[in-house]
């Protein structure tokens with residue numbers, strides 16, 4: 001298909017997920033208009049450089065300038081597109097449910113703009129929403145504001161993305177599968193066409209009704225977090241058995257195709273903007289409808305124990321005043337996001353316990369220091385952090401930390417203790433200078 005025959009797309013919400021989606025669609029030939037209530041983001045997209053740190057994002061924007069624009073005017077976005085992807089925040093409320101308030105505001109503005117448009121339009125909800133809400137309050141809000149009925153004239157889909165920050169562009173181009181909850185075949189067909197053009201590898205497309213798609217989205221994340229907590233539970237067990245090694249166990253477990261190796265590594269707990277809250281939402285939803293979500297709840301309990309487990313381990317090697325360097329503060333590599341980061345939680349806990357804590361991160365240091373304040377000191381370099389520490393914790397698997405030199409670890413008359421939580425360092429190179437300790441290793 002050429003740009004002229006492809007559906008034109010608007011992306012509503014140019015944040016961590018929306019900006020990459022707009023850029024990826026434009027890079028694959030679609031004419032895309034972004035819509036946001038934040039003028040800074042709109043201006044930045046029009047200037048060709050977003051203030052969002054995500055690999056390949058700005059390269060794609062620069063390479064697709066002629067097909068990519070942004071506006072704060074919903075009428076313009078609707079007139080210049082055939083389909084609108086809505087990717088606005090759905091923050092968790094005090095009960096653990098996701099709030100649809102921003103989605104409903106978007107339905108109001110898009111709906112009003114649709115009153116002035118002739119012909120078919122499709123609205124795609126990409127924000128993560130609670131099961132049962134696309135086909136009820138979201139559909140109702142869109143119909144009320146537009147004066148149209150969802151059907152032959154107006155399509156509605158629920159279509160969450162399965163991406164991880166730090167690899168959003170790659171994950172969008174090469175997804176394992178595409179999930180579509182559809183109002184009807186016409187809307188589902190149109191969305192499937194968009195994806196088959198957008199993705200480099202043609203993925204299987206799972207099409208279903210709204211509620212099944214909504215449930216699938218949070219079930220995927222709940223299942224993945226269960227694997228993470230399972231591996232961490234195993235690591236805790238292996239810590240207590242002489243000769244045990246969680247890596248040996250998880251490698252063998254993961255080789256079983258019924259289980260699979262991904263996300264099965266005894267290390268830190270999960271964090272970030274999605275995993276923790278999706279699990280909580282799943283359990284809250286189950287409770288509300290009178291079902292049980294014991295697995296999701298146990299997964300959370302194990303996760304919430306991980307920082308305490310690490311600080312107990314640290315206390316075996318350190319005393320008040322020990323200088324501890326924590327390398328890696330983002331919740332995963334390749335992103336500056338520190339939301340629910342276990343490294344940041346660990347830094348705070350260790351500082352509160354009286355250790356002298358220095359922190360470093362290639363991208364997330366400022367964001368972490370904004371949370372940690374003057375409890376900790378920010379390092380100006382990896383080398384400085386390592387040289388000035390009595391105990392080193394490699395807490396996020398950034399590739400930069402593979403380059404740590406054994407020379408920086410040399411200490412007069414003693415060996416440096418290193419907690420290498422993700423097995424980042426090449427152990428043989430450090431044999432002479434440091435004791436590398438791993439989680440889940442009963443040594």
Ligand SMILES: NC(=O)c1ccc[n+]([C@@H]2O[C@H](COP(=O)([O-])OP(=O)(O)OC[C@H]3O[C@@H](n4cnc5c(N)ncnc54)[C@H](O)[C@@H]3O)[C@@H](O)[C@H]2O)c1
Pocket residue numbers: 012013014015016017018035036037038041087088089090102105106126127128129161162163164165273274
């Ligand atoms: N970030 C992730 O890793 C991730 C992964 C999967 C799903 N999600 C889901 O995607 C959604 C968006 O997440 P995000 O991380 O991109 O959020 P974000 O906060 O980075 O971006 C949201 C954007 O929406 C804009 N916005 C808010 N209300 C608007 C409105 N009425 N009209 C137009 N724009 C509006 C905001 O100004 C902001 O730029 C959430 O539902 C989230 O759960 C996020």
